[in-house]
Amino acid sequence: MSEIVRSVVSRFRGFFVERRYAPRVAVRLPFSLSTQAADSRRQLQFNGNTLDISANGLGLLFKSIRIDTYYLIKDGRPLSLVLELPSGPVRMLVTPVRYEKLGDSESSCAHLIGATITSMSDADRQRYLAYILRRLRIKTVSI
Numbered sequence: 001m002s003e004i005v006r007s008v009v010s011r012f013r014g015f016f017v018e019r020r021y022a023p024r025v026a027v028r029l030p031f032s033l034s035t036q037a038a039d040s041r042r043q044l045q046f047n048g049n050t051l052d053i054s055a056n057g058l059g060l061l062f063k064s065i066r067i068d069t070y071y072l073i074k075d076g077r078p079l080s081l082v083l084e085l086p087s088g089p090v091r092m093l094v095t096p097v098r099y100e101k102l103g104d105s106e107s108s109c110a111h112l113i114g115a116t117i118t119s120m121s122d123a124d125r126q127r128y129l130a131y132i133l134r135r136l137r138i139k140t141v142s143i
Contacts, residue, residue, distance in 0.1 A: 022054035025135040029053070030084045031060065033094075035070075035077070044070055050083070055129060057116045058083075058094065065099070065111045073099045078118045083128070090128050092120040 033046045044067050051059035058081075065072040072079070078093040098114030120128065 022056045023136060024052040024054045024059075025132055026052045027135060031058075031081055033060070033072075033079050033081045035072070035079045046072060051112060053083075053132060055117075055132060057097075057114060060113045060115055061102075062111045062113065065113070072096070073113060079115075081115075085127065085131050087127055087131070090120070090124040092124065092128075093118040 027050060029050045031048060031050060033048070035044050046062055046065070046067070048060055048062040051061050053059070060081075062072070073096045076095065078095050081092050081094045083090045083092065094115035095118050096113050096115050098112075100112045100114075102110040102112055
């Protein structure tokens with residue numbers, strides 16, 4: 001039942017309040033996200049593509065948000081993310097803040113996680129923001 005409520009709320013949210021502070025760039029970039037499993041010492045890795053990115057956060061698409069009994073969004077801890085920009089990988093810590101299940105059938109199901117950027121090195125932040133700025137300029141010129 002909670003999935004239905006979450007889906008309805010997320011569809012109507014756009015009509016009432018725009019909560020985003022930074023402009024978003026719709027772009028598909030591959031990433032890998034890793035975390036330490038709470039019940040063991042093994043490192044878990046999730047792969048996916050971005051839906052959109054901004055200076056403060058990312059929309060992350062996953063085929064599955066679960067490995068064995070570990071749910072990616074359950075505990076709200078910062079997660080280590082490596083984003084593959086055309087100029088090379090950018091490393092950052094992100095914290096999931098929003099979750100939405102996309103699609104109806106299990107075979108084509110995808111999951112969207114909205115994550116806020118918690119920390120990043122100065123050099124990676126500079127390259128990341130330069131990439132966003134270039135994409136925003138291209139978008140503005142083509143309109």
